[in-house]
Amino acid sequence: MFEIYLISRLTAIQNLFTIIAALDCFLFVTSIIFLFIISTDGKRMIGTSREDEYRYNMKLSKRFTMWTSLILVISVIGTTFIPTTKEALFIYGVGNTVDFIKSNPTAKQLPDKCVKALDRWVDSLNDNTEKNDTIE
Numbered sequence: 001m002f003e004i005y006l007i008s009r010l011t012a013i014q015n016l017f018t019i020i021a022a023l024d025c026f027l028f029v030t031s032i033i034f035l036f037i038i039s040t041d042g043k044r045m046i047g048t049s050r051e052d053e054y055r056y057n058m059k060l061s062k063r064f065t066m067w068t069s070l071i072l073v074i075s076v077i078g079t080t081f082i083p084t085t086k087e088a089l090f091i092y093g094v095g096n097t098v099d100f101i102k103s104n105p106t107a108k109q110l111p112d113k114c115v116k117a118l119d120r121w122v123d124s125l126n127d128n129t130e131k132n133d134t135i136e
Contacts, residue, residue: 017078
């Protein structure tokens, strides 16, 4: 029963990863822009009294870019590989069914029997159609 509960939460978890990915994508692009601005503006600061400020801002911007890229990769992987509830129930149900059919010898004979029964049924329909055509 606990498995079904966890499966029912998968869509919410996937949606959370999607929201995190979207927000983090914005933060990542912003951090790249700030990194570019700081690096171009910082070239004028080297050799001045603001060089320490430039180095601090550059270090902070690189660290922020690194963390946003890491979070972005993790959230995209989470969004990609976590199935929705519907997909997980399909995987869970079909997987158990396939395992049962592979292990049960009676179930292995079922497709042949079904084909034979369908063949007999279609033949009986053809026989009835032929009898009706000859009567008219």
